[in-house]
Amino acid sequence: MSNKKKDYNLNSPSKFTDEMKTIPPARRLTAQEKTQMSPLQAMVASYGLPRLLITGFLLVLFILTPFVDVDLVTQITNIINRFSWNAVLVLAMVPMIHSGCGLNFGLPLAIICGLLGSTLSIQFGFTGPLSFVAAVVIATPFAILLGGGYGLLLNRIKGGEMMIATYVGFSVMSFFCMMWLLLPYSAPTMVYGLSASGLRPTISLDGFYNQVLAGFLEIDFGEIAGKLGISLGALEKLVIPTGSLLVFVLLAFLMWAFLHTKTGTAMTAVGSNPTFARAAGINVDRTRMLSVIMSTWLGAIGILIYQQGFGFIQLYNAPNNLTMPTVAAILIGGASVNKASISNVIIGTILFQGIVTMTPTVMNSAIHMDMSEVIRIIVSQGMILYALTRKVKGSK
Amino acid sequence: MKKKNIPAGKKALELVRGNAVPIMFVIICAIFIPMAGFSPSYLLNEIITRMGRNLFLVLCLLFPIMAGMGLNFAMTLGAMGAEIAVILVADWQIWGIPGVVLSMILSIPFSALLGFICGTLQNMAKGREMITSYIINFFINGWYQLIVLYIMGSIIPIIHASIMLPRGYGIRNTVSLLNMRQCLDDLLAVRIGGVKIPVFTFILVGLMCLFIIWFRRTKLGQDMRAVGQDMDVARDAGINVDRTRIISVVMSTVCAGFGMVIYLQNIGNLPTYTGHSQIGMFCIAALLVGGASVEKASIGNAFLGVILFHLMFIVAPGAGAFITGDSMVGEYFRVFLSYGVIALALIMYEAKKRMAKSKAGRELAEAQKEKEAAE
């Protein structure tokens, strides 16, 4: 029957005229048309209703802060901080979305690579900032290897990536749950004290790379005020983790640059229409594989950056806790299942982390009910659901 | 036509390949049972209990598979519906069999509504039903928590403080169902050599099986199978595809609601916020262990799957402790196996779809080559 349907399509009105006006308006948003719609409507249409609601919600929270005795500057510091922890993880979604592999629900796999890097770095006796460098270096081959295998698998199951990624992520995670117990780790800071074997679920990074990036060129307004002997008022509570932000900016810039190269262009084309790419001589499988490796590596680096901000390594089932928030963040930023940009990453992370930090404090003070957890679940899952059920327009 | 020519050895190989997952689990269980060192009567007792507890839930997965919607990760919705019903019934202090029956009846509107939402959303995401149902499950879980944790007791009146959180609203983490505990299981229960057989629960499961068999022979069942195999053809034949798919999900969630009530009366308490979270995953894993695939599952798969999966589940920690000296390893191992078997089934399903496509091409190419050679 599918052939028959294509035939109808060929006879459909849009093919028979050169006039733009016969194309149903829902299918496009051109310059002229935007002027026909009211500015508000146009904004809603291009911004997306859920995103608008989330932004509005966050704005309400911001406006509420002074009335409920919550310190705005502390909140902003928190948001910046949490942004610096999470942004690279969200960035890791971009390559796979670009190559058409969909939302990377297999993020735990990438996180495992990062965890291997951090635990081995400590095991090998690195300390201080060097331990972070070592963790990155060690995580890289794992990311390439595991990412390569993961890419190979995803190439064989095109079309079913998201569901399989979810469960491959779970499987790898639970496999490593066993490994954390069984691998011969011995560094006393990491293993259980009594049995002297098996890694602890939470490992403190004090003395290793806690705040190693955040502390680099850190701008602490309170300290500055103290040094200069002036009062900056509320601003004194503002602390900017410059180093972490710089690393994100660097990685984001590299990603942006990559998408402007020949290979990056090919990756976008593969995600947009794999058949077109194949007909243009692109090796689709290899491009997808590259994107998966890139995503995995970025995820591994992302978790290391997260750890240095958070101050702890979390093992066992912890990798799973980051998947949904990360996927939701990029979608809130305006990405869809097959399109994503750097600005989506930045906007999404700010919005999502904004809600994560603001809801507990503001809501708690306002209505004396801590509904933040529930709101976070509904917002993030609702956003993913919205992206999944949105009709993929135009393409095939 | 070709089947007759296949030699017996090849046939056996096909059989093994077709049932690789159950065979693998039989082997795992065979190795683990002696290591775990449980007595046979203990194992038998546990298995029988768990069959009574889980079979009904696993069976409700069959409807969406019949309608081609894959593994219904959103059967959890039915479980949530049932939990809300059970909380209300527990608050009204209706215990024993009447309590169970009332819970089942009361769960129907909740489960049906949630199933309807789920089916509608899945219809909007054709081709990615499974991931959608998986996410719906989390999404509705958010709403469930909102209702149970904040609205119950503050807006929905809850009479008895015993099930409420000390702060005055919201339900406690565990609601005791002591007065409902195993009241179905104990009805007509028979003890054979120390093994308790919950006859009445098994009768319910049996009725469910009969219903499924009967349902396959109804017009709706036939439509569901048609929709499951080819939506376009079914639509051209005048079958209302979307509606049929929604009905299959609603049936699944409503049955899952009943199954959850059976499950809870067996456990004897309600873990309010965690009770449903793993149900879907374990039921799906069990069904797959029994040899089902994403597009094909039978009652036999459900029975075999529940037995094998739970046998593995019981013996894995002991066996893990035996091998590594750490029972946690065994516990992680069984989780790994549950996730792994789902991942494997999904991979095999997608790979098969692709293989079927390329196979058709290969056959044609070969036929042409032969022709060419002849020319």
Add this chain to the structure above:
Amino acid sequence: MTTNTSPLLQMQNIKKDFFGNQVLTDINFTLGEGEVLGLCGENGAGKSTLMKILFGMDVIRETGGYGGDVLINGQKVEFNTPFDALKAGIGMVHQEFSLIPGFTATENILLNREPQKKNVVSEVFGERLNTLDYKEMDRRSAEAIEKMGVEIDSKMVISDMPVGHKQFTEIARELSKDQLKLLILDEPTAVLTEKEAEALLSSIRNMAAQGISVIFITHRLHEILAVCDKVVVMRDGYVVKDVPAAETSVEEITRWMVGRDVQSAAVSAGEVRSHEDAKTILSIKNLWVDMPGETVRNVSLDVKEGEILGIGGLAGQGKLGIPNGVMGLYEAGGRVEFDGKEIPLNNPRRCLDSSLAFVSEDRRGVGLLLDESLEWNIAFPAMQIQNKFLKNLLGGVIKWRDERAIHQVTQKYIDELQIKCTSSKQKAKELSGGNQQKVCLAKAFALEPKFLFVSEPTRGIDVGAKALVLDALKRFNRDSGVTVVMISSELEELRQTCDRIAIVSGGQVAGILPAAASSEEFGMLMISKVV
């Protein structure tokens, strides 16, 4: 004609246009009870549109309905959906199977019309919980199969059946409808073996004897003569002939099908060039291509440098498989030499590297990045294959997209091909079909190939755009000296554009003629090896 003897079906002055494109003009014919009518014509003659009108397909209504009247038993009818047509006793067997693969023949024959038995549950919950009456189903399907007169195993699952039996299952499904008065068979013999086709013909006679009228569409003209009472020949949306089958011959029908007015046949004569002395630039030997619906079986073809070679033939005969196979989009075998060097098959990259380019017939599926800008669409292959529109940074380590060069080249082709768009940044999906086709051409032109395959360049685009596209192709050939192979279902278009035309029939080249050859000659070639 008196009313009480009014024929089963009358089509009166049927007109249909798709947005100004007249595809059917004043169609008139009648069909009596128990008569078999053979409907033939080239692709695009309007047969399928006519049948869609008769069967009440949604497309017709969506594109503005039709003119004229359809009368059944003298009563004017208007079908809004195929279900209305079914109710009025019209059944249609489409070219593509509409069967549930895991169901038995019986289940498929009675799909959604299963006889049912009421039970307690259905009394409460509604009819859909009626149980199926399997005995009655077996009886009804056996009855339908007997009516058809061809033996098929009613218990066999469709996916295990040979192709022919699937076709018969479809026919039996139509026959199982009690009210069936008129059965439309759209190229039913295309997938059948000779023996099965024979069986089908006798079953058509059988049906006619039972009073069921049949409209039989086929390209195998001898079948029409063997089974039909009358023949209706269509061309360019007109009925050109309506004669009793006994009074005509295959040759005559062929002539009616392809025959054009004298003037139009002569159009291209003046321009025809001969490239006999030119060297062979592309040589295809024993090519087979596994493209579903367009299987190529054994094609050998030489293309001379600098010419425009047309490849024509009826739909499904394999003409589209040739470029798709050579360019590596579908699995293929055989030997292809370009400029003396062998090109490996099944590898699009190697073809493109050898300066071949291809404009696919599947614009939306293969030809375009619908969600991307025109700039991307036009520049992409040239960028990837030939490193054009790139800036080398850091000594060539980084190949940076040169947005300005991309913009310039896009703008150049927008002007040259008169692509109507708001800007070169507009998304490809927002353009109309004709403009999309021009973008596809521009994409190929940007590669500056030595050799160009163009597949169905005018399919689904309006007359104005058509002329522009063909003109652009000609110019590209004349000015840049590029050899062009153009594949099209429209013979007239090929004759206007090409120097020589190869006709593909049955997956093979049936013959190559100069463009000035007569329509009859082409017509005979087209049906010579039809499978």
